[in-house]
Amino acid sequence: MNREETIILGAGLAGLSAAYHLKSGYALFEKDNEIGGMARSIHKDGYIFDYDGHLLHFRNKYTFNLASELLNGNMAPHKRNSWVYSKGIFTRYPFQANFYGLPNSVVKDCLMGLIKARLPLIQPSPHRGEGKGEGNFENWIIKTFGEGIANHFMLPYNRKFWTIEPKELTCEWLDGFVPVPDLEDTVTGAISDNTKPYGYNSRFWYPVKGGISELAKGFSERIRNIHVNKKAVTIDQHRKEVVFADATIKKFKNMVTTMPLPELSNLLVDMPLDVRRAFSMLRWTSIFVLNIGIKSDNLTEKHWVYYPEENVIFYRIGFPTSFSMDVAPERKISIYAEIAYSDTKKIDKNEAISKAMSDLKRCGIISDESSVEICLPMDIKYGYALYDSNRKHAVQVIKDYLEKFGIYTIGRYGSWRYMSMEDVILDGKKIAESLKFKV
Numbered sequence: 001m002n003r004e005e006t007i008i009l010g011a012g013l014a015g016l017s018a019a020y021h022l023k024s025g026y027a028l029f030e031k032d033n034e035i036g037g038m039a040r041s042i043h044k045d046g047y048i049f050d051y052d053g054h055l056l057h058f059r060n061k062y063t064f065n066l067a068s069e070l071l072n073g074n075m076a077p078h079k080r081n082s083w084v085y086s087k088g089i090f091t092r093y094p095f096q097a098n099f100y101g102l103p104n105s106v107v108k109d110c111l112m113g114l115i116k117a118r119l120p121l122i123q124p125s126p127h128r129g130e131g132k133g134e135g136n137f138e139n140w141i142i143k144t145f146g147e148g149i150a151n152h153f154m155l156p157y158n159r160k161f162w163t164i165e166p167k168e169l170t171c172e173w174l175d176g177f178v179p180v181p182d183l184e185d186t187v188t189g190a191i192s193d194n195t196k197p198y199g200y201n202s203r204f205w206y207p208v209k210g211g212i213s214e215l216a217k218g219f220s221e222r223i224r225n226i227h228v229n230k231k232a233v234t235i236d237q238h239r240k241e242v243v244f245a246d247a248t249i250k251k252f253k254n255m256v257t258t259m260p261l262p263e264l265s266n267l268l269v270d271m272p273l274d275v276r277r278a279f280s281m282l283r284w285t286s287i288f289v290l291n292i293g294i295k296s297d298n299l300t301e302k303h304w305v306y307y308p309e310e311n312v313i314f315y316r317i318g319f320p321t322s323f324s325m326d327v328a329p330e331r332k333i334s335i336y337a338e339i340a341y342s343d344t345k346k347i348d349k350n351e352a353i354s355k356a357m358s359d360l361k362r363c364g365i366i367s368d369e370s371s372v373e374i375c376l377p378m379d380i381k382y383g384y385a386l387y388d389s390n391r392k393h394a395v396q397v398i399k400d401y402l403e404k405f406g407i408y409t410i411g412r413y414g415s416w417r418y419m420s421m422e423d424v425i426l427d428g429k430k431i432a433e434s435l436k437f438k439v
């Protein structure tokens with residue numbers, strides 16, 4: 001048994017970033033045979049499939065510079081070209097600023113709903129920046145956008161995406177993820193093709209070559225002491241020891257864990273009842289992703305499309321070949337189709353594949369199934385943490401308990417938050433800085 005100052009569990013971007021910023025005094029252990037976690041890519045038959053569409057959005061100059069350095073120039077900017085498909089028509093994303101082209105009755109519903117929602121309030125965009133406060137998501141949608149936009153897009157789409165009723169969700173996660181256009185912009189988008197960009201992801205970056213796994217590769221070239229095929233199976237927080245599947249044991253002073261909280265709860269020993277109860281309250285959605293390669297000369301310029309209607313099984317599809325030509329062989333394109341499920345909304349995966357194929361055909365994305373060369377399903381067990389009314393308190397109880405033992409749980413699934421790649425890189429940096437300060 002030997003001792004490391006800091007043990008990091010998980011070589012996804014959060015763990016890699018923690019190691020990169022710590023620089024020394026750590027050992028990083030990953031259960032799988034490769035690094036990258038959710039930000040990995042699979043090479044198959046000339047295609048490069050990310051686990052799911054993974055695009056880089058930057059709100060922070062530091063992460064932009066870091067990603068540029070890690071990717072060594074292998075990163076191109078893109079102006080988002082995303083759409084919504086409903087009533088058999090493509091409209092620009094975000095729906096709440098673009099219903100031009102939809103039937104007149106829908107446009108009228110959306111405009112009247114918005115006007116009624118905004119009329120009592122004198123300011124043109126009263127809810128801009130809101131969403132961090134209390135209250136449920138359904139109420140926020142109706143108060144912010146009105147009944148028309150709620151019924152024609154926001155509610156059906158979010159039901160499909162979160163797999164539960166929007167009224168069961170809090171608004172803590174919004175933080176700019178749902179754009180709130182001005183009334184004037186919405187009117188412009190109702191009567192004309194409005195190309196004005198909205199939201200946090202109106203510009204994004206993507207590796208020119210190699211898929212999103214290039215980012216993790218960039219980290220791994222700059223850090224040492226990474227051990228793959230090392231699955232932690234027991235964490236004795238009282239003795240400050242971790243046991244791995246190969247029966248090796250490591251002692252630690254501090255631990256940074258990035259594994260999903262429900263998995264972590266199975267590894268810890270002798271927890272008090274309130275902490276066990278907090279772990280048991282966590283809920284999440286899973287994503288069944290179909291990565292599809294097709295023979296086609298028709299390279300679309302669309303980046304991705306949202307599908308709010310219930311009769312289409314996927315909530316979104318994307319076209320990786322529109323971000324990088326390197327991810328598919330010549331005269332072929334790749335598509336990902338995302339299907340959400342959870343304990344409350346189960347799916348049969350074989351049926352989901354057949355339904356997705358027939359929906360792709362019905363929606364005009366593929367001409368016939370014989371053009372499909374490859375369909376690689378990927379099951380992402382932990383997709384999105386569900387922001388129900390228990391989440392915040394439960395996560396706080398867990399974090400407070402673990403920190404007493406020098407265990408810090410970070411990253412998208414360790415913090416149990418809606419976090420992007422940029423967010424988890426910053427989370428890794430933050431914990432590294434605070435641990436260096438503690439030493």
Ligand SMILES: Cc1cc2nc3c(=O)[nH]c(=O)nc-3n(C[C@H](O)[C@H](O)[C@H](O)COP(=O)(O)OP(=O)(O)OC[C@H]3O[C@@H](n4cnc5c(N)ncnc54)[C@H](O)[C@@H]3O)c2cc1C
Binds near residue numbers: 032055
């Ligand atoms: C469907 C989907 C689409 C997304 N799209 C985008 C996007 O377009 N842009 C964007 O910025 N972000 C996107 N994200 C978010 C992004 O993937 C995450 O924020 C980020 O990759 C999470 O990194 P992480 O290190 O926190 O977690 P992970 O990547 O999950 O890393 C955790 C690591 O811990 C390892 N581990 C687990 N258990 C153990 C154990 N017992 N012992 C040792 N190791 C263990 C795992 O194998 C894994 O490698 C998306 C996420 C999802 C689910």
